Amino acid sequence: MLCLDTSSLIAYLQGEEGPDVDMIDQALIDQVGVLSPVTVAELLSDPDLSPTLRRTILELPTLSITEGFWERAGLLRARAIRTGRRANLADTLIAQSCLDHHATLVTRDRDFNAFVSTEGLRVAIPFSSFKSD
Numbered sequence: 001m002l003c004l005d006t007s008s009l010i011a012y013l014q015g016e017e018g019p020d021v022d023m024i025d026q027a028l029i030d031q032v033g034v035l036s037p038v039t040v041a042e043l044l045s046d047p048d049l050s051p052t053l054r055r056t057i058l059e060l061p062t063l064s065i066t067e068g069f070w071e072r073a074g075l076l077r078a079r080a081i082r083t084g085r086r087a088n089l090a091d092t093l094i095a096q097s098c099l100d101h102h103a104t105l106v107t108r109d110r111d112f113n114a115f116v117s118t119e120g121l122r123v124a125i126p127f128s129s130f131k132s133d
Helices: 006-013 019-030 037-044 051-059 069-082 089-101 110-119
Strands: 002-004 104-106
Touching: 002 006, 002 019, 002 089, 006 019, 006 037, 019 104, 037 051, 037 089, 069 089, 069 110, 089 104, 089 110
Parallel strands: 002 104
Antiparallel strands: none
């Protein structure tokens, strides 16, 4: 199961190139791509989102929030902050969803690295595969 992050999904929708975009294309064909609830909210936050794209987003499978999610997410973020790593709330919630469901994250957002080395979050593509901003 591949959890598709907002950063990579936006790149995919905008026709950009990259290993994450290729992986999303294949994940959608193979029907193994899922979204975290936070990613759904982030995508639907676009005021210019077309009704067609809105329906498509809502038709994609979404990971469920499991019991104890909020506590685990809070503790996850606290551990990251304690070690001096950047851990914004949205990324923490996406990371926790992936950890709960043993999903591999497809992202180009390097901020998730805070959860890779210390928490075992799996990312599909090494961050070194992407150009630096």
